[in-house]
Amino acid sequence: MPSAHSAGRRAPNRPQPFLLGLVALLLLPPAGTAQTEFVVRDFFPAELEFKELGAVIADRLAGEPAAIAGMERGDLLLEAGCQRFQSRTYKVEGGGSLTVEVAYIKDGRGAYSLLTLFREVPITAGPPGEYLAAEPDHLSFILGAHWVRVRSADAQLARRVAISVSNRIGPRDTALPPLVRRLPRAGYEPGSLRYMLGPRSFKAYGAPVRGSRPQVTADLEVAQARYRDSGQTGILTLVGFPTGQLAEEFFDALAAPPAAQNAASGARSYARRVGPQVGILEGTFEPLPADKILGSLDFQYSIRWIYDKNNRSSATVWGVPVSLLGTVVRSLALTALLCVASLMAGFGIAVFRFLLRSYAPNNFLDRPERTEMIRLKLDEN
Numbered sequence: 001m002p003s004a005h006s007a008g009r010r011a012p013n014r015p016q017p018f019l020l021g022l023v024a025l026l027l028l029p030p031a032g033t034a035q036t037e038f039v040v041r042d043f044f045p046a047e048l049e050f051k052e053l054g055a056v057i058a059d060r061l062a063g064e065p066a067a068i069a070g071m072e073r074g075d076l077l078l079e080a081g082c083q084r085f086q087s088r089t090y091k092v093e094g095g096g097s098l099t100v101e102v103a104y105i106k107d108g109r110g111a112y113s114l115l116t117l118f119r120e121v122p123i124t125a126g127p128p129g130e131y132l133a134a135e136p137d138h139l140s141f142i143l144g145a146h147w148v149r150v151r152s153a154d155a156q157l158a159r160r161v162a163i164s165v166s167n168r169i170g171p172r173d174t175a176l177p178p179l180v181r182r183l184p185r186a187g188y189e190p191g192s193l194r195y196m197l198g199p200r201s202f203k204a205y206g207a208p209v210r211g212s213r214p215q216v217t218a219d220l221e222v223a224q225a226r227y228r229d230s231g232q233t234g235i236l237t238l239v240g241f242p243t244g245q246l247a248e249e250f251f252d253a254l255a256a257p258p259a260a261q262n263a264a265s266g267a268r269s270y271a272r273r274v275g276p277q278v279g280i281l282e283g284t285f286e287p288l289p290a291d292k293i294l295g296s297l298d299f300q301y302s303i304r305w306i307y308d309k310n311n312r313s314s315a316t317v318w319g320v321p322v323s324l325l326g327t328v329v330r331s332l333a334l335t336a337l338l339c340v341a342s343l344m345a346g347f348g349i350a351v352f353r354f355l356l357r358s359y360a361p362n363n364f365l366d367r368p369e370r371t372e373m374i375r376l377k378l379d380e381n
Helices: 005-009 017-034 067-070 072-078 108-117 155-169 200-206 244-253 260-265 287-294 322-359
Strands: 053-063 083-091 097-105 131-135 138-143 146-150 190-198 221-229 230-238 268-274 277-282
Touching: 067 072, 067 083, 072 083, 072 108, 072 200, 097 108, 097 155, 108 131, 108 146, 108 190, 108 200, 131 155, 138 155, 146 155, 155 287, 190 200, 200 277, 221 287, 230 287, 244 268, 244 277, 277 287
Parallel strands: none
Antiparallel strands: 053 083, 083 097, 097 146, 131 138, 138 146, 190 221, 221 230, 230 277, 268 277
């Protein structure tokens, strides 16, 4: 029989199966992560989401500049900053087809530019999207940096599909380009707006300025719209330059006589510069209405901290970048450290002299010839 001592002795600890399984799971993710493949997401309707949509007839994806250039109006897509273009065509029940086109643009300015160029009706507020243009045979809208067009002879089906695509894109920050926001509102006809980001779009859709076409470069943006006031009509061209110096040079060049074609038509032209922007109003306007329209142009410079929210080193505290705030804090800490070091050094020297004088009165620092007082006797005579 085993003794009581041996019976009460515990068996040696052995690894539990649960702990072994946990360790195995911790070791698996690195290998699994290396084999992960990221699938590019699209915003097309799901299969069987619409009973009217049948089989996919055509499916195109353009991700390289050369492929995008081969699409319809690919030159304007590239100028607007298109980085990827997808197109899918469905067979529609009862005959016909429906095509969904999605352009992934670099920023919201390019998306809004495409919306103003590829439409013939006024732009209205969504949904679908943030801004849209609905025409009889197609509907186009923008949401964030996405431009979407749905082509179909069935306008109701096109709208339903557009709403589905808009919901798949999800909420995005969509704001009007600053140049468009600065267009005067008095007499403005929104349906005539054209917002262009380079020479190709201006050549295709822009109206001549003072009888000729100015040299629009890739770093300029141009907004053109028709204005009407008291029976007088005309076109306002608002040009945005990278710097105020370039705007001033362009404004000074407007002092030259207009082209012969514009002079023969009898059209009047007025110009005004505000900061890096120049507005040219042409048409039948008298000076008073023209001054009313151009006088509302305004531009104000604003200065703010620019930082990357995803970069920890660019975070801010109370609106001040952490890097700058850290420099100030480190400077104050170094100053405080030097002050403490000076006080400690002075206190240490004082204690050293006191102890030296107490235990070694005849030390080399306290010799009589170094410390004796010089007394002067002043005669009172």
